[in-house]
Amino acid sequence: MSEFDEKSNFDDKKERTSNADEAGFEARALELEERIRLLEAERASLLIEREHYVRDLEYMRRELEQTRSTPLVEATIVDILPDGRAVVHSSNGPNLVVFSSQSITSSVLRPGTRVALNQRGSSIVEVLPRAQDTYVKAMEVLERPNLKFKDIGGLKKQIDLIKEIVVLPLLHPELFEQVGIEPPKGALLSGPPGTGKTLLAKAVAGETSATFISTVGSELVQKFIGEGARVVRELFELAREKAPSIIFIDEIDAIGAKRVDIGTSGEREVQRTFMQLISEMDGFEPLGNVKVLAATNRIDILDPALVRPGRFDRVIQIDIPTTEEREEIFRVHTRGVNLASNVNLKTAAEETEGATGAEIRNIVIEAGLAAIRRGSTQVQSSDMESGIKAVIRSSSTKSTAIYV
Numbered sequence: 325m326s327e328f329d330e331k332s333n334f335d336d337k338k339e340r341t342s343n344a345d346e347a348g349f350e351a352r353a354l355e356l357e358e359r360i361r362l363l364e365a366e367r368a369s370l371l372i373e374r375e376h377y378v379r380d381l382e383y384m385r386r387e388l389e390q391t392r393s394t395p396l397v398e399a400t401i402v403d404i405l406p407d408g409r410a411v412v413h414s415s416n417g418p419n420l421v422v423f424s425s426q427s428i429t430s431s432v433l434r435p436g437t438r439v440a441l442n443q444r445g446s447s448i449v450e451v452l453p454r455a456q457d458t459y460v461k462a463m464e465v466l467e468r469p470n471l472k473f474k475d476i477g478g479l480k481k482q483i484d485l486i487k488e489i490v491v492l493p494l495l496h497p498e499l500f501e502q503v504g505i506e507p508p509k510g511a512l513l514s515g516p517p518g519t520g521k522t523l524l525a526k527a528v529a530g531e532t533s534a535t536f537i538s539t540v541g542s543e544l545v546q547k548f549i550g551e552g553a554r555v556v557r558e559l560f561e562l563a564r565e566k567a568p569s570i571i572f573i574d575e576i577d578a579i580g581a582k583r584v585d586i587g588t589s590g591e592r593e594v595q596r597t598f599m600q601l602i603s604e605m606d607g608f609e610p611l612g613n614v615k616v617l618a619a620t621n622r623i624d625i626l627d628p629a630l631v632r633p634g635r636f637d638r639v640i641q642i643d644i645p646t647t648e649e650r651e652e653i654f655r656v657h658t659r660g661v662n663l664a665s666n667v668n669l670k671t672a673a674e675e676t677e678g679a680t681g682a683e684i685r686n687i688v689i690e691a692g693l694a695a696i697r698r699g700s701t702q703v704q705s706s707d708m709e710s711g712i713k714a715v716i717r718s719s720s721t722k723s724t725a726i727y728v
């Protein structure tokens with residue numbers, strides 16, 4: 325072996341070992357990087373866990389504080405004295421004259437504001453949100469009726485009027501601004517019982533996306549003895565808060581009837597509720613995107629104050645349906661009915677002069693029952709006849725013969 329050979333052999337060896345070292349380092353570096361990644365992932369998950377514990381701890385602390393703290397006293401401000409103190413009516417009895425905590429800006433303290441007093445009832449420590457009657461809140465129709473204008477037979481003119489007065493101003497207030505007129509505040513549906521007033525209002529609820537708040541006049545005065553006026557006020561507050569909205573007061577004659585003399589306290593209560601309704605509609609606070617819809621079958625006994633301009637500007641009259649309208653109502657109510665081909669709805673309409681929508685619905689139900697009685701699943705024209713007989717006869721024997 326030459327000297328040269330030996331040298332190259334040596335170099336070779338050196339190179340091989342350095343190659344091996346490098347591979348080893350690289351592997352180690354990779355290993356370490358992998359480890360770093362793992363540790364970082366672990367760190368991140370630990371941080372998240374820590375976050376959870378901190379939140380738990382905070383929650384526990386708050387719980388502990390809440391269970392330890394003694395309750396505050398609820399009160400309503402009656403008056404603000406010139407020196408800044410407030411007269412409050414506390415929920416546990418007497419009226420108190422109290423200071424308010426420095427942390428409360430004095431401008432929010434006004435008569436009628438709901439506040440919390442400290443334990444000893446000596447100072448206002450917190451301003452509470454306005455109490456909202458749960459009953460008033462429940463008047464909002466959350467589950468809209470699956471009822472559309474097409475489910476109403478006839479009443480085309482009335483539907484158009486409602487669209488113009490209630491639906492259009494809510495959807496396109498700019499149209500009224502451009503023309504420069506104030507849109508009507510509301511409409512009063514008037515007509516004999518069973519002609520579809522409540523139905524029309526329900527269809528409005530089903531057709532628009534505006535908040536729909538529905539109540540009945542008699543409930544306003546019967547359920548809340550002594551509080552009808554407050555409920556009306558809160559009703560309008562809720563409507564303003566949730567605008568665009570529609571307030572529907574069915575059977576408004578229960579609160580809006582004119583009275584010759586106000587004798588009993590019950591009558592005075594009704595009167596107060598009525599006055600509140602009037603003042604809400606006249607309102608110093610603009611109604612804005614709130615429309616009021618009401619229905620009555622006794623417009624003759626309504627206080628004329630109710631239909632003065634600026635209140636229920638429009639009266640939408642609904643009359644006993646004409647023959648064509650009756651045919652349409654028959655069509656609406658027989659939509660899902662298994663009718664035999666010999667049933668002629670036009671004839672049925674002609675034979676039911678003076679019948680209302682409600683009676684027509686009953687006729688169809690009676691006809692269906694007659695078919696079932698026969699053991700059939702199809703309504704024949706003879707069933708229709710007996711339905712008409714059953715309903716029309718029973719209504720003509722009623723002592724209140726209003727359908728003449």
Ligand SMILES: Nc1ncnc2c1ncn2[C@@H]1O[C@H](COP(=O)(O)OP(=O)(O)OP(=O)(O)O)[C@@H](O)[C@H]1O
Nearest residue numbers: 476477517518519520521522523621653681682685
């Ligand atoms: N035009 C109509 N088209 C279809 N159905 C009608 C129509 N009018 C009345 N009906 C039927 O009669 C029922 C009763 O009508 P609704 O409750 O609307 O009467 P109303 O006018 O509010 O009467 P009241 O003055 O007694 O409150 C409705 O649920 C509906 O089934």
Ligand SMILES: [Mg+2]
Nearest residue numbers: 521522574619
């Ligand atoms: Mg009704």
